[in-house]
Amino acid sequence: MxxxxxxxxxxxxxxxxxxxxxxxxxxxxxxxxxxxxxxxxxxxxxxxxxxxxxxxxxxxxxxxxxxxxxxxxxxxxxxxxxxxxxxxxxxxxxxxxxxxxxxxxxxxxxxxxxxxxxxxxxxxxxxxxxxxxxxxxxxxxxxxxxxxxxxxxxxxxxxxxxxxxxxxxxxxxxxxxxxxxxxxxxxxxxxxxxxxxxxxxxxxxxxxxxxxxxxxxxxxxxxxxxxxxxxxxxxxxxxxxxxxxxxxxxxxxxxxxxxKCFETGTAKNTYGTGCFMLFNLGDAIPPVLSHNGLLTTVAYQLGKDQRPVYALEGSVAVGGSSINWLRDNMHLISDHHQLNELAASVEDTGGVYFVTAFGGLFAPYWKVDARGTICGLTQYTTRAHLARATLEAACYQSKAVLDAMNKDSGTPLRALNVDGGMSNSDLCMQIQANLLGDGVLVTRPKxxxxxxxxxxxxxxxxxxxxxxxxxxDKVNKEGETVFRSQLSAESTERLYSGWQKAVTRSLDWAEPVDEKLE
CATH class of the missing domain: 3.30.420.40 (ATPase, nucleotide binding domain)
Known part of the structure; x- marks a missing residue:
């Protein structure tokens, strides 16, 4: 049975x-x-x-x-x-x-x-x-x-x-x-x-x-x-x-x-409320401590007599919650499906970048004074461009985390396993593959x-x-989808350079928080 x-x-x-x-x-x-x-x-x-x-x-x-x-x-x-x-x-x-x-x-x-x-x-x-x-x-x-x-x-x-x-x-x-x-x-x-x-x-x-x-x-x-x-x-x-x-x-x-990222050097990214990338470091003690803004954490211990396995982690504070913000606060969309339809209706963002730093930026930036910033608006900009820029924001930040992981681990990642709500979007996962480049496959289970x-x-x-x-071995293996980059290295670098410029515009906005209870 x-x-x-x-x-x-x-x-x-x-x-x-x-x-x-x-x-x-x-x-x-x-x-x-x-x-x-x-x-x-x-x-x-x-x-x-x-x-x-x-x-x-x-x-x-x-x-x-x-x-x-x-x-x-x-x-x-x-x-x-x-x-x-x-x-x-x-x-x-x-x-x-x-x-x-x-x-x-x-x-x-x-x-x-x-x-x-x-x-x-x-x-x-x-x-x-x-x-x-x-x-x-x-x-x-x-x-x-x-x-x-x-x-x-x-x-x-x-x-x-x-x-x-x-x-x-x-x-x-x-x-x-x-x-x-x-x-x-x-x-x-x-x-x-x-x-x-x-x-x-x-x-x-x-x-x-x-x-x-x-x-x-x-x-x-x-x-x-x-x-x-x-x-x-x-x-x-x-x-x-x-x-x-x-x-x-x-x-x-x-x-x-x-x-099932049980081998050293395998990684996953979960696109949920935030985005969280974990890279399996194996069970060596002491584990690698990051020099590039990442966290060292226990990945799992599957049995009291088993050695713990460690991971590098990079966290993006705002992932899917940015879509909720567009829906609930801005009323630009009615649901997540509409966001994907809008984003897919344009070929790019028209030069718009959305840094979704509502409560600061996590790894690898660790800038608590950053705040949400939309750059590059023109009279040409539409809801569709903002929708696409919202998807791209999570992908840009995930690329920044992966770059830091490659530096810390010394082992370039070849495949990124993805899950979470935003991973349901083929468009979002293709954007992610484009930004990661030819060397990395984005693999999504059914x-x-x-x-x-x-x-x-x-x-x-x-x-x-x-x-x-x-x-x-056979658990959740059937029907996986693999996304590969469709952009040249030059195009990827140009887009990512624009993102880095937008990040600098988001910094040093927050005033000190009044911690008094009311």
């Missing part, structure tokens, strides 16, 4: 529960969008309980759909979880209640906190890079927790009374799904999520006392760090009561696993829910659905 694996994918703008068979095909799924909160410019928040409720609802609806298809609930072997990563939750271990809304990974309110912390070390923003592989920036969880301690009295008071718990989204969900405060919920995280907090030593895979002292987090309760593929606990309520949670990966690492698939693979390996990585 076919074995099924569930994957709970808790993302930045929506949650989905996907049920796969053992070939990696989707049997059924359910997806729910949830509310985004923007209390001030540059601030992004979620309601932690709304995240949890969306997960429970998605599980219930997907299981009901499965039963209607003629399956039994018992056909499911267990589930994996994947989640938005650096999003930070502070909660009270006595009540289980959040002490403040979840601060989302893309939130940039903490720049003053970064500035203050960077003064504590002669290494500046690289104060902890040798330990955690990451620079001090608004992106990571520890910075957000430090801000909460400094600006939210309830968080500071919980710390004083030894009641403060620090959590990323995976830990929050697993704790509540496995019973919560009332029923001995399990408080754990996996190595990939822990590696994004700035608090884990990526060499020993344990919480770093030096990092904890640096941030002043002594006495705060942290989750137990576990492998990405193991049994974390069992669900305590709902349609999947008693089923094991057996895999957990941060969303971008899950996509790397879902794309089934592109690879983030969810990655967490399903992690769970399936722990539960024996697949024996080892070789057993995954």
């Amino acid at each position: 076919t074995k099924l694996i569930g994957a709970l994918d808790q993302g930045t703008t929506s949650t989905r529960f996907v049920i796969f068979d053992d070939t990696g095909a989707i049997v059924t799924f359910h997806q729910i969008e949830f509310e985004q909160h923007y209390p001030h410019p540059g601030w992004v928040e979620h309601d932690p309980f709304e995240l949890l409720d969306s997960c429970r609802l998605c599980i219930e609806h997907a299981v009901n759909k499965l039963i209607k298809l003629g399956y039994q609930v018992s056909d499911i072997e267990g589930i994996g979880i994947t989640n938005q990563r650096e999003t930070t939750i502070a909660w009270d271990k006595k009540t289980g209640q959040p002490l403040y809304p979840a601060i989302v990974w893309s939130d940039v309110r903490t720049q003053n906190t970064v500035d203050q912390l960077s003064k504590k070390s002669p290494k500046g923003v690289d104060a902890l890079r040798s330990i955690c592989g990451l620079p001090l920036t608004t992106y990571f969880s520890a910075i957000k927790l430090r801000w909460l301690l400094d600006h939210v009295p309830a968080v500071a008071q919980a710390r004083e009374h030894d009641r403060l718990v620090f959590s990323t989204v995976d830990s929050w969900l697993i704790f509540h799904l496995t019973g919560g405060l009332e029923n001995d919920g399990v408080f754990v995280t996996d190595v990939t999520n822990a590696s994004r907090t700035m608090l884990m030593d990526i060499h020993s895979l344990s919480w770093s006392n030096e990092s904890i002292r640096f941030f002043g987090f002594e006495g705060i309760e942290l989750p137990q760090i576990k492998s990405s593929s193991c049994i974390y606990g069992h669900i305590k309520q709902g349609a999947l009561t008693g089923f094991a949670i057996a895999g957990c990966l941060g969303d971008q690492q899950a996509a790397l696993v879902g794309q 089934m592109r829910e690879t983030t969810a698939l990655g967490s399903a693979i992690a769970a399936g390996l722990a539960l024996g659905v697949w024996k080892d990585l070789n057993d995954l």
